[in-house]
Amino acid sequence: MRFTVAHPLKPATTIWPPADTMRQWLIGLLGCCAISTFATPHEHAPPVVLAPGYEDLQFDPPTAGSYQLPAMGDAADGPILDTSGQPGRLYEYLGDKATVLSFIFTTCNDVNGCPLATYVMSGVQKAVLQDPELAGQVRLVSFSFDPEKDTPAVLGRYGDQFRAEGFDWKFLTTTSEETLRPTLDAYDQWVIRDYDEAGNYLGTMSHILRVYLIDRDRRIRNIYSTSYLHADTVVNDLRTLLLQ
Amino acid sequence: MIRIFIAVLGLLVTAVSPLTQADETCMSPYMAKIVGQEDYVYIWTLGMEGVGDGEDKLVTVDVNPDSKTYGEVVHSLSVGGRNEAHHSGLTDDRRYLWASGLDTSKIFIFDIYTNPAQPKLHREIDDFVAKTGGIVGPHTNYALPGRMLITGLSNNRDHGGRTGMAEYTNDGDFITSVWMPTDDNLQGAVKSGNYADGYGYDARALPRRNVLVTSSFTGWNNYMMNLGKMMGDPEAMKRFGNTVVIWDLHARTPKKILDVPGAPLELRCAWGSRSNYCFTTTALTSKIWLIYEDDAGEWHSKPVADIGDASKIPLPVDISISADDNHLWVNTWNDGLVRLFDISDPHAPEQVFEKRIGEQINMVSQSWDGERVYFTSSLLANWDKSESGDESDVQYFKLYNWDGATLTPEFSLDFVEMGLGSPHQMRFGAHALYGSAPAKAGHDDMAAR
Numbered sequence: 001m002r003f004t005v006a007h008p009l010k011p012a013t014t015i016w017p018p019a020d021t022m023r024q025w026l027i028g029l030l031g032c033c034a035i036s037t038f039a040t041p042h043e044h045a046p047p048v049v050l051a052p053g054y055e056d057l058q059f060d061p062p063t064a065g066s067y068q069l070p071a072m073g074d075a076a077d078g079p080i081l082d083t084s085g086q087p088g089r090l091y092e093y094l095g096d097k098a099t100v101l102s103f104i105f106t107t108c109n110d111v112n113g114c115p116l117a118t119y120v121m122s123g124v125q126k127a128v129l130q131d132p133e134l135a136g137q138v139r140l141v142s143f144s145f146d147p148e149k150d151t152p153a154v155l156g157r158y159g160d161q162f163r164a165e166g167f168d169w170k171f172l173t174t175t176s177e178e179t180l181r182p183t184l185d186a187y188d189q190w191v192i193r194d195y196d197e198a199g200n201y202l203g204t205m206s207h208i209l210r211v212y213l214i215d216r217d218r219r220i221r222n223i224y225s226t227s228y229l230h231a232d233t234v235v236n237d238l239r240t241l242l243l244q
Numbered sequence: 245m246i247r248i249f250i251a252v253l254g255l256l257v258t259a260v261s262p263l264t265q266a267d268e269t270c271m272s273p274y275m276a277k278i279v280g281q282e283d284y285v286y287i288w289t290l291g292m293e294g295v296g297d298g299e300d301k302l303v304t305v306d307v308n309p310d311s312k313t314y315g316e317v318v319h320s321l322s323v324g325g326r327n328e329a330h331h332s333g334l335t336d337d338r339r340y341l342w343a344s345g346l347d348t349s350k351i352f353i354f355d356i357y358t359n360p361a362q363p364k365l366h367r368e369i370d371d372f373v374a375k376t377g378g379i380v381g382p383h384t385n386y387a388l389p390g391r392m393l394i395t396g397l398s399n400n401r402d403h404g405g406r407t408g409m410a411e412y413t414n415d416g417d418f419i420t421s422v423w424m425p426t427d428d429n430l431q432g433a434v435k436s437g438n439y440a441d442g443y444g445y446d447a448r449a450l451p452r453r454n455v456l457v458t459s460s461f462t463g464w465n466n467y468m469m470n471l472g473k474m475m476g477d478p479e480a481m482k483r484f485g486n487t488v489v490i491w492d493l494h495a496r497t498p499k500k501i502l503d504v505p506g507a508p509l510e511l512r513c514a515w516g517s518r519s520n521y522c523f524t525t526t527a528l529t530s531k532i533w534l535i536y537e538d539d540a541g542e543w544h545s546k547p548v549a550d551i552g553d554a555s556k557i558p559l560p561v562d563i564s565i566s567a568d569d570n571h572l573w574v575n576t577w578n579d580g581l582v583r584l585f586d587i588s589d590p591h592a593p594e595q596v597f598e599k600r601i602g603e604q605i606n607m608v609s610q611s612w613d614g615e616r617v618y619f620t621s622s623l624l625a626n627w628d629k630s631e632s633g634d635e636s637d638v639q640y641f642k643l644y645n646w647d648g649a650t651l652t653p654e655f656s657l658d659f660v661e662m663g664l665g666s667p668h669q670m671r672f673g674a675h676a677l678y679g680s681a682p683a684k685a686g687h688d689d690m691a692a693r
Contacts, residue, residue: 052452059454067495070420072391072413188390188414190337192679206679208337210390223390225336227451233494 051112053120057232064239071219075101075212078183080143080172083156090143090183091218093170097139098241099214100124100234103189105146105205106158112226113209118142120211122162123231124238125169131235138238140169145184145191147174149203187212215241282611283308284318284360284673287641288332288343289665290622296663297322300329302343302354302363303664304673305641305657307616315643315655319362320664323352328468328625332669333385335392335414338677340366342392343669344382346624347468349373351382351394353416360673367416373400376410376421380464384446390414395447398464405443405463405483411496424458425489425498433489437503443485448511448522449493455543456493457522457535459508460485471627484528488535490543502545504533511535512565512572514590519569521590527561530554532574534590549585549593552576561623562607566614571596575605577623582608582651599651603638604629609670610646617644617651621659622666639666 052058077091093099100121108114121140128134142159144150150158150173159171174180184191189210194202211229213222222237224230285307291299304319327345334341339357344350351369358364369375372382372394381397391414396407408423425433426442433440443460450457461467462484466474474480484507490500506529513522521536532549551574552558558576565572565587572585572593582605584597607620619642622628629638637658644651659667 058452061454062492062495062497067492067497068420070411072419073417188337190339194679225389228389228494236494 049112051116051226051229053116053226053230057230061233061236064236065243067240069213069221069237069240071215071221072223073220075214075218075220076183076186078174078186079179080174081147081152083152083159083171085152087175090141090172093139093141093172094214094218095216097137097168098216098238099139099141100211100238101141101143101214102209102211103143103145103184103187103207105144106150106154107146107203109204113207116226116229117209117211118162120229120231120234121169124234125162125164125167127231127235128238129164129167134235134238134242136168137242138168140167142169142171143183144171144173145180145189145205145207146203147176147180148201213237213241277612278672278674278677280674280676281308281310282616282672282674283311283676285609285618285641286332286341286354286356286363286671286673287620287667288329288669288671289659289667290329290625291322291326292625292639292660292665293326295660295665298665299323299325300327300345301665302341302352303641303659303667304361304363306361307618307643315657317657317662317664321354321363321365323365323368326625330624330668331383331385332671333392334387334671336387336389337414338673340414341671342385342394344385344394346381346383346397346464349380349382351385351416356673357678360675360678369412369416372410375418376408379408379410379421379423381407381467382410383444383461386447386449388449391419393447395444395458397444397461397467403464405441405460405466405485407442407444407463409444409447409458409496420496422496424460425501430501431498433498434500436500439486439503439505440501441485441487443487445485445507445509446511446524448513450513450520450522451493452517453520453537454493455520455537456491456496457511457513458489458491459504459511459524460487460489461507461509461527467624468626471624488524488533488545490535500543502535502543504535504545505529506531508533509561510563512563514565514569515567516569519590523563523565523572523587523590525551525560525563525574527559528557530558530560530576532572532585532593536590546591548591549595551583552579552581561605564608564610564617566610567612571614573608573610573617575601575608575619577604577606580605582617582619597649597651601642601644601651602640607667607669609672611672615646616654617646618642618670619644620667620670622668625666628666637661639664641667641670 102117104114128138155171163169192206194204211224285305287303289303299322301322306313306318328347330346332343341354343352349372353367354363355366356363378400379396382394384395386393392412394410410421411419424442425431427440445459445461447458486505488502488504506526508524530551531547534548551560559578561577562575570588572587574583585593586596587593609618639659642656643654
């Protein structure tokens, strides 16, 4: 299966093949996918157009604390399973720290989708680890869209690839699609699951990538999507939140 | 499996092949994009007294040539009065269509995903002025991630042109508002020329440059005035916007105010990854202006082309940029012409084509591949012509096919004859955006996935 990227914009960066470091990263991110991510040259695959979040930030972000992040409503609660299979509530992971929440699924094969979210959150992790003022005040949460495939064990292995030792990055799933749906609805996170004509789930889905910045009052303070998701801007917003 | 013919920025499409590109080219870069044939055009239509029920309405036209109802109005949803229906816009996930009224400042949010053939009213915002601290005349409804940016045209203190912008969640909850910079309060922006008028109109984002661009028109006192009366009032004619503002998109703070005299209206930014520029046209001086960033990161404005003979007041209205950034359609309301400019050199556009579409042509939308070009006619209730000079229809929706050299008419709908009203902004819809296909027997039901 050939990897393609649906992108209406002309390439911000056309990387084919990606630079070694990026390639390593992407292979790591996509390694669990049952696809041949990078086509061999004879397949004449289209070039991968990488989202801006994979590049250096192309502008100087506004000074942290110099701007407002008006609340966009309350972050929702919902049932979860942690990577040990222990049931709980999402609210247990919101409120005590500034939190970056993304919805992902581990078999996602769109480099500008879930892998981008995980790549950016890894960048946030790195920046937080290097900043004493942020250390201990930030949590990352990756929440699976796909409870069927992303069991606690699968998600645990996935998370182990990206979480720095001791860092507060949680990987959460749920018991079923029915259990998950109210949470997705509350976050306005719309998903189209792909079925065959017999109604069998094909294991693929489409969704708008959204990453949420949530403050210590459990309010949503920013939403990022593919065009604007970048570790530097997220970290800038985290600093802004913590300065308020 | 139903094949999904949708390409989306930020919408993850798995197991999709082939990927072709399509859809209107003037939308928010944050928004999902259609790739392939659009199924519907949603036309936000201004009610006309004595025409049908006289109410503003969202009119849905089937534009899929494979459909049995191709070229027909398949749905019309009236909203209970006239609001000076004008612009509309889709949320980033394209599930909702926001349509606003310049007179009443109401915003109608339509659900277009439950059944794309039959939009339904999801929510009505009737406290826009109060919530925003006095902004009047919601105009552009522009998708940002998980929210909508709404530009205003006026204010509730003097109904002049000073105004602001507001943000709402996709569900319609107010988030915040900001006023345009003025001489009295530049808000930290640099006034680079003679004007800091605080007027507003359109908005477009260049996310990779962290830039938001806004243009400027006129206030409620003018846009609700009879056109002839206004044109004869020298004082009223002074009250038009002369500015484009460059904003810090992330912080929503104004950075630089550029002079663009003569009421710069629609803004269209280039799609190219290294194309740091946008176009606008000035209604009163009939020019194309380039808004561009230089190599040092500074933003500038300059006129780059004339649109017809300015002394004859062609009155440029809507514009549409091609997906490859090489061409710009420009409609001129007064002479009924559409012109095509070659903008491959953005600093020196050249007109390469023109054709008369019809009386008071106004809005233009093109498919992403540029092969289908749609036009509507209405400008403003008190500015529109009631009679045609040489044609039967003064309020129309028309589709033309573009082959790179010729615009060939495909179909035309007379909105007065059909009892609908004055058609204004067009937005595209497609079943495939929502994982469904049109029903084979028509458009009343969505097919199973």
